[in-house]
Amino acid sequence: MNDDRPDERDVEEALERLGLSNYEARVFVALHRLGTATAKDVHDLAGVPRSQVYGAAEDLEERGLVELQQSTPKRYRPVSLEAAKELLTARLERERDRAFDSLAELRREEHGEETRDDVWTVRGRKPINDRTVDLIRRAETRILFGAASVDLLSDDVITALREQAAAGVDVNVVSENDAVRNLFTRDADIGVAAPPADSPGDFTGRVVLADDDIFLLSALYEGDGAEATEETAIWSAGTAMASVLTRAAGSGIEAIVGRAESDP
Known part of the structure; x- marks a missing residue:
């Protein structure tokens, strides 16, 4: 047993902080472990309900994080780690810029907060x-x-x-x-x-x-x-x-x- 192996839940939580849902993170981690897999394979490995695997995998595919093979049954494969990193980083940057642009619009006039005798x-x-x-x-x-x-x-x-x-x-x-x-x-x-x-x-x-x-x-x-x-x-x-x-x-x-x- 390799004690240095990363804890999967820690990886999933990190992916959730990067914007993935819980099921998306679990499916994404499972696909990286399996390489190419069906919904049943992911269900068996990650314990995600099979009906939720389909939805999460489709969402990941829309994000550009998973490739889909139109076979019977459908098969899924994750994109490379480098591609996934770039996609998630770009998404975070867009969300950051959108949030701060909105805050800038909502912010009151400069010095507007100093209307009372406050420290x-x-x-x-x-x-x-x-x-x-x-x-x-x-x-x-x-x-x-x-x-x-x-x-x-x-x-x-x-x-x-x-x-x-x-x-x-x-x-x-x-x-x-x-x-x-x-x-x-x-x-x-x-x-x-x-x-x-x-x-x-x-x-x-x-x-x-x-x-x-x-x-x-x-x-x-x-x-x-x-x-x-x-x-x-x-x-x-x-x-x-x-x-x-x-x-x-x-x-x-x-x-x-x-x-x-x-x-x-």
Whole structure:
């Protein structure tokens, strides 16, 4: 007995996640084991009711996953694994595109959700990167950006900061991390500084403070999933709460910006 043989139910469940019905998956797996088979052969091997074998096999044939021989009795043969992979991948991509195209049509106007004085929570590095870029690009007069490490500075975030600085927005980058500061030391229109000596030393995330009503603060923590370290952020923009948060940090912003402007 070969202990390394894959579990058929696991394979069937994977095929179901790729869009096949339960019977289609079971018939498809059985046909790959048999090569060429009648409905009775599939029924005997997979335990699928014979009446359901016919329907599942016809559906698989319509999908291009099975070849049909018009004999008596009918005989079925699966297409190659490579062909099946391409067909199922293309189907998934079509379904993905259709779903997201529909979501785009249903989505409300950009910023339309920000009609109340809310603080929003966003989780995950990529969503937080996207929100950080969005908030940076909304700023009209000034931006203070802080990050604990270069891992929190995606190319999109760096580009957004530089574009805003080039457009005349007062941009300052603050970090205890030399590598973060060094990314911007050659940018003449971006202020760079280390935080004041009395700043908390356990900051692990990133911060965006812009204009008088744009705020984002994130923190890193040990995760238990695929990512060893995960990130969660809170943010608000154009709301009374955002104004309170940015004003509360106002004196610290002025101190840090003043330091950045005075550094050679």
